[in-house]
Amino acid sequence: MKQIALLYRHCIVLLCTVLCIITANAQTDHDAIMLNKNQWCNGFNYEHAQWKNYWEGTLKRDNENIGTFTSHAVMYMSAYGITNNLNILAGLPYIWNHTSAGTLHKMHGLQDASVALKWKPWSVTCGKSKLSLFAVAGISTPTSNYTADFLPLAIGFHSTNVTGRAMVDYQAGKFFTTASAAYIMRSNTTIDRNAYYTDHLIYSNKVDMPNAASYMLSAGLRSKYLIAEAMISNLTTLGGFDIHRNDMPFPSNRMNMTNIGAHVKYTLPFYTHIELTADGGYTIKGRNVGQATNFGFGAYYIFNFKKKTSEPATHS
Amino acid sequence: MKKYYWLLLTAMMLVTIIVISCSKIEGRTDDLPALNAQDNDLNAGNWKTVLLSHPDTFLVAAPATTTSGTYVGELNEVKALQQNLTAAQKAIVKYWSAGAVLRWNEIMRELVAKHNLPPYQQEDGTYPIPNATNPFNYPQFPFSNPPYAARAYAYVSAAQYDALVSAWHYKMLYNRLSPYQADSFINANKLVPASNLPSYPSEDAVVAGVTAEMMKMLFPTEIAFIEQKAAEAEEARLLAGANVRSDLVAGEALGRAVAQVFIARGKTDNAGKAGGTQADWDKMAADCVARGEKAWISLESPKRPPMLPMFGNVKPFLFDSAACVALRPGPPPSTGSEQMKQETEEIYQLVNHPTREHIRIVQFWADGVATYTPAGHWDAIAAEDFIKKNWSEVRWARNMALLNMSLMDAAIVCWNTKNYYYNPRPSQMNPAIKTLTGLPNFPSYISGHSTFSGAAAEILGHIVPERAADYAAMAQEASLSRMYGGIHFRSDCQVGLEVGKKIGDYAIARATTDGAE
Known part of the structure; x- marks a missing residue:
């Protein structure tokens, strides 16, 4: 089975966890599953994240004027098998953010659309073991004129991001492990103010968004109808500044986080066009981000467009 | 098939290059x-000062003649420096040659933004108060909130102005040549435009000295930073061939002396008592309730005392304390009235489904925590227009002083009004009103942004008449931004603008009689 249910799981986790978000493209795709040629997968994912504590720089604190921060996201996702070794993926989330205390206004809106190409250039099988290499390139860009300068309630950073990811996957029987590393380049973002203070005062409405690195390691069971895995991921912002003492967060803060999580995907055995997913996670360590607990679920439908000259699948 | 992978990959690489290439931010x-x-205002030594009784209150000794050995030695120092200027030195000259008053005002704005952070609460839910005698202890002194900042800008600007008037007096008295006029080598290597303004004492050193000294009172944790900037500003003048060392020494000493007059005033202007006590806060609330009105309460958690509630007793620059009370407007709509009910409903409707344009306006004018405050925003607006005017330093200082004294006095009258009526915010009248910017922790009536903006637009419209309509429109937008943000009623904003305008008129009255027009 080559399906994509894991597709954007991680990005939603990040969306809702970073105080409050790292944009959708931060993690395009980091699962080692490919759609076959002419398969088209479509679906929606819902993700819910909450935090009460956050890190102001490295200082962990709560804030009685925020209470509990909650983010909901519904994300449309789509993926298509151009060939068995090249998939194109796309996603677009709608996000709602609010706080339980204080007077700050909730925010919601369409966030950033993302498109990625996932390529499996090489794999080798030896008995029941298989080693595969992947390369993923993606871009995301805002689809609405939301404000980036109202964190933690702003729904995104409103920057255009380009991500490159390298990934290796090893499967032995029903067990697998996947590791990947990504580099995320972020464009400047524009805010509504024309001057702002970082570690100095800048007379501009443009904000230099530091680039970021993302790492991911997962392991678990991968069988015909069920995938179950545990994972650890890290996002490290390569620059930026810490939230000042008792200040509000800012888009170019140095937002780092390490998350642990689990994910399950189930394909209906009696109707394999449908996949259902569930996931959960927790931020174990962070900097300038919320300590979030998140969960989500998704449902996907896979179409098979058989062509007359359909190529047989070259891999399993 | 392969062809379009490559097309896609190429497109992605192009986008990558675009993304990477635009990450440098230029202010x-x-x-x-x-x-x-364009005009050196050679008569500015006769302009009306703010606090100095005479332009020669502080003596500046006659300089060595330009034919003396001492002076030749000073010229040689400049020449030696000019032999091999580094790129860093040229950058310093370029930065400071844009104007001393401008650059010091920018440095002030940066320090205000840096220190404009409300203290975090203590374990028992009370808030620590910044302490000027122990400024490095958390919370550092100062918390440069809007009234604090308005006063700081005013003191620095007014002191710079008086010091420069004094400097101009001595410049004309001693009429010393600039080093580039005295020496052809220096003239060939000078890095600033030639001027016929006498160079002793140096106006740049005057501004550096007076500002550095004022900042000891206003931003005591930044003394090392400020002194380094002052040294840099003076070095720039040597490197540029614009001053010799004795010009700088005399200028800096004059600046520091003039600052003492302002510091003495600052110590007795009631700002030190602006925080008030629990008894003061309780009395304000009790007086409000006794008038049959609902009293303001802090909507922060834990409840925070109102921001500098006794700031309304600070001694103004442009009028006396009696005038300050006279400027206080009549009361806001009664909290039980139909009008207040309607005004509350108006704000609820505005913030319930905000438009993107309203959010933009709210954010643009918010000037909240970690910003240079509304007074700094108006300084930035003014400075960017003043840059185009090519004024002398003394006229720059005079116009910034007029603006900043207006802003400080606006803060005084506004805070006096706020804490006299102690009126609730919209979110207190209706907790369903959520705000698009931080809710300021002090009473509502009258709007600070509106009072600041009304005053600033009025005096700036006098100083730069061709922009008067633009300033008025900006003030109107700044005022409305507080309604769009859900933090003020319409009455707060309208009356705030009117009061601000009256304060600006005091500055205009001064401007028309200070000898500079």
Whole structure:
């Protein structure tokens, strides 16, 4: 089975966890599953994240004027098998953010659309073991004129991001492990103010968004109808500044986080066009981000467009 | 098939290059030409000062003649420096030659933004108070909130102005040549436009000295930073061939002396008592309730005392305390009235489904925590227009002083009004009103932004008449931004603008009689 249910799981986790978000493209795709040629997968994912504590720089604190921060996201996702070794993926989330205390206004809106190409250039099988290499390139860009300068309630950073990811996957029987590393380049973002203070005062409405690195390691069971895995991921912002003492967060803060999580995907055995997913996670360590607990679920439908000259699948 | 993978990959690479190539942020005033005054205001030594009784209150000794050996030695120092200027030194000259008053005002704005953070609460839910005698202890002194900042800008600007009037007096008295006029080598290597303004004492050193000294009172944790900037500002003048060392020494000493007059006033202007006590806060609330009104309460958690509630007793620059009370407007709509009910409903409707344009306006004018405050915003607006005027330093200082004294006095009258009526915010009248910016922790009536903006637009419209309509429109937008943000009623904003305008008129009255027009 080559399906994509894991597709954007991680990005939603990040969306809702970073105080409050790292944009959708931060993690395009980091699962080692490919759609076959002419398969088209479509679906929606819902993700819910909450935090009460956050890190102001490295200082962990709560804030009685925020209470509990909650983010909901519904994300449309789509993926298509151009060939068995090249998939194109796309996603677009709608996000709602609010706080339980204080007077700050909730925010919601369409966030950033993302498109990625996932390529499996090489794999080798030896008995029941298989080693595969992947390369993923993606871009995301805002689809609405939301404000980036109202964190933690702003729904995104409103920057255009380009991500490159390298990934290796090893499967032995029903067990697998996947590791990947990504580099995320972020464009400047524009805010509504024309001057702002970082570690100095800048007379501009443009904000230099530091680039970021993302790492991911997962392991678990991968069988015909069920995938179950545990994972650890890290996002490290390569620059930026810490939230000042008792200040509000800012888009170019140095937002780092390490998350642990689990994910399950189930394909209906009696109707394999449908996949259902569930996931959960927790931020174990962070900097300038919320300590979030998140969960989500998704449902996907896979179409098979058989062509007359359909190529047989070259891999399993 | 393969063809379009490559097309896709190429497109992605192009996008990548675009993304990477635009990450350097240039500020609007990072790259300015040197100030080249069209008129040196040679009579400015006669302009009306703010606090100094005479322009020669502080003596500046006669300089060595330009034919003396001492002076030749000073010229040689400049020449030696000019032999091999580094790129860093040239950058310092370029930065400071845009204008001393401008650059010091920018440094002030940066320090205000840096220190404009409300203290975090203590374990018992009370809030620590910054302490000027122990400024490095958390919370550092100062918390440069809007009234604090308005006062700081005013003191620095007014002190710079008086010091420069005094400097101009001595410049004309001693009429010393600039080093580039005295020496052809220096003239060939000078890095600033030539001027016929006498160079002793140096106006740049005067501004550096007076500002550095004022900042000891206003931003005591930044003394080392400020002194380093002051040394840099003076070095720039040597490197540029614009001053010799004795010009700088005399200028800096004059600046520091003039500052003492302002510091003495600052210590007795009631600002030190602006925080008030629990008894003061309780009395304000009780007086409000006794009038049959609902009293303001802090909507922060834990409840925070109102921001500098006794700031309304600070001694103004442009009028006396009696005038301050006279400027206080009549009461807001009664909290039980139909009008207040309607005004509350108006704000609820505005913030319930905000438009993107309203959010933009709210954010643009918010000037909340970690910003240079509304007074700093108006200084930035003014400075960017003043840059185009090529004024002398003394006229720059005079106009910034007029603006900043207006802003400080606006803060005084506004805070006096706020804490006299102690009126609730919209979110207190209706907790369903959520705000698009931080809710300021002090009473509502009258709007600070509106009072500041009304005053600033009025005096700026006098100083730069061709922009008067633009300033008025900006003030109107700044005022409305507080309604769009859900933090003020319409009455707060309208009356705030009117009161601000009256304060600006006091500054205009001063401007028309200070000898500079």
